[in-house]
Amino acid sequence: MFGLRGSPSAGAGRKEILSRNSVMGVRGLQGFVGSTCPHICTVVNFKELAEHHRSKYPGCTPTIVVDAMCCLRYWYTPESWICGGQWREYFSALRDFVKTFTAVGIKLIFFFDGMVEQDKRDEWVKRRLKNNREISRIFHYIKSHKEQPGRNMFFIPSGLAVFTRFALKTLGQETLCSLQEADYEVASYGLQHNCLGILGEDTDYLIYDTCPYFSISELCLESLDTVMLCREKLCESLGLHVADLPLLACLLGNDIIPEGMFESFRYKCLSSYTSVKENFDKKGNIILAVSDHISKVLHLYQGERKLEELLPLGPNKALFYKGMASYLLPGQKSPWFFQKPKGVITLDKQVISMSSDPESREEVPMCSDPESKQEVPMCTDPESRQEVPMCSDPESRQEVPMCTGPQSGQEVLIWTDPESRQEILCTGHESKQEVPICTDPVSKQEDSMCTHPEINQKLPGATDFEFKLEALMCTNPEIKQEDPTNVGPEIKQQVTMVSDTEILKIARTHHVQAESYLVYNIMSSGEIECSNTLEDELDQALPSQAFIYRPIRQRVYSLLLEDCQDVASTCPAVKEWFVYPGNPLRHPDLVRPLQMTVPGGTPSLKILWLNQEPEMQVRRLDTLLACFNLSSSREELQAVESPFQALCCLLIYLFVQVDTLCLEDLHAFIAQALCLQGKSTSQLVNLQPDYINPRAVQLGSLLVRGLTTLVLVNSACGFPWKMSDFMPWNIFDGKLFHQKYLQSEKGYAVEVLLEQNRSRLTKFHNLKAVVCKACMKENRRITGRAHWGSHHAGRWGRQGSGYHRTGSGYSRSSQGQPWRDQGPGSRQYEHDQWRRY
Known part of the structure; x- marks a missing residue:
């Protein structure tokens, strides 16, 4: 492709970074379009496109669907990225981005990946392992040069995707989190809502038959010029x-x-x-x-x-x-699927044909009953290799996809159950009524084609939901022949980890509206992931963030998976795909819930999430602190003002967990948080640490990962704290922390760390006292580096397929079994490995 003048790329490196890190979609197609078929790329102007759209569709706001995951590197304009993130600068860049489009009357809808589909897990793992190699190169460079590597080695700060969701919501933008791979939902939304186009960097958008696709890497924000990639010209x-x-x-x-x-x-x-x-x-x-x-x-x-x-x-x-x-959007069919009548199996006058289920994105053989003229979906029993009709459960309200045979000549339309958000292909054989496409019920768009779940409105042509459920029921389970087309494995109805449909629906709504983090994934599939973190695999003194925060996640599992009465023995393990040094990611780590003690007993999710009585806020906070195992420090933490309450909670947990954190580290963490409150964005931009320290880099990422863990816990506990209290732009700046760390390491006085500000000095001593007192309750005395003994060097040891701690530098005792090996890559974690006893 070719570049546009004035792109806010901080030089030519921006497009190089985007192309290097955004190799998504079809293999080789990105380079082919840029070099072999440049005429596919057309320079366009969003302001002109919006004006044309308004004249063509009066009263319709021009809307761009943004694939946010593709745009993170474009949005992250701060020069410094190594120290943990320049969050105040980043928030400012996002605000400018939004303002520019709003000024010309363009509405933006942001989509984030909500989960990794099983079909794409191998590709996810491949990219994570590649990132590990890049991170090793980064730390090697830092140790050799004591400076940040060039932009060609750029690696986005930890937690950028998570906090971008909340930043956009703070800016008043509609932000959605997908229930499957985001590119499919982006393409579907763009098509169904007649959007101006899709903004991203993924060649899959050239493949989907949807609205126009625009390149984020070629966007010049000042002029709103970019490149449109035309699939028709490609064809x-x-x-x-x-x-x-x-x-x-x-x-x-x-x-x-x-x-x-x-x-x-x-x-x-x-x-x-x-x-x-x-x-x-x-x-x-x-x-x-x-x-x-x-x-x-x-x-x-x-x-x-x-x-x-x-x-x-x-x-x-x-x-x-x-x-x-996977490329067929709701209502679309492929001419390449077998559709001829010859060779199709008939059984009791039932005809098997093909249909695409847009929710599971798998192919489902369909059987048509000529008597009832209704389609009945089929699935394959992997044991018997027989075709089994799929039935819908009127209790769970889970629907299965339906469509007409391709030879029927009838139009295939979509109907969506607003409860389950599963798309069902319907034809209305009897009534001859068309059923319109229903859009995402959680997006809250005022669209005449969509039914909002809160108002229980019925779709035209779908006047009796219960009748439709009965019509979908199967009556003949015995199939003695296989469909020769046999296009895919069996389709499974979703089996969730939580059976309470009301609670699951609330969790799903928070997930789709990007108001929570990982909660719905845990409750629905029992599987979560966490991408790479800037961690030095050669630094044996600091454990990985994946291990440090695991006990918190285990307690959250016991809270969210409350259906399991005996948590220790009966509750299934959660599958964790967490990236850490030494993990080959061949299989997920199997992590079991960890019981926690909440004063007054652990409240149910219905109480935490639905009870609006004022006193419930106290119980929510008690539950949150129990997740951190800090119930005994409740009074001290409550005395801390916002936004430092959440920060103190996190620091106490960290210093109790990791003995290799010292007094100098604590001083740096607290000093940067206090000094940040009085600094403008421009002051932070001009700040330059003397040099880059690899341990400080790792500590910065460790704290930010702790903030994302706080988002998880706060979401699970019913939001006892305001999310803004632990958004990083309010309490953390990477360069500022690095500066304070270097000063503290050199032995500078606290007054110097606080820039001679007397009012900050009082707050500093108060916050330090809260953290130190809480740690002392856990028999953890925070000392300066000068008082360390040789045991604080820390050691890692290999045992089987996982790492284990062998030194006394991390925990006070070796009570409890760290974990049991269950074969390579399939480790089960039951006890709190990092917990200090």
């Missing part, structure tokens, strides 16, 4: 139709289809391709060759032969069709 260049693009994407490899799956097929296409251009790169020629094969070979047999007869799918057939279906 014209490749001799394809838009409906062929999902097939091309899967054959080239994407986040679902491994790149090596069709490698031999691609080279076979290349060897027979007669128009190889010497000036094109290898990947460019492969894309042209595969496209040529689709247009000149596969098109000849389209509709006559099944796709698996034309492609070397082999044992990968299910995964391939799943990859294809």
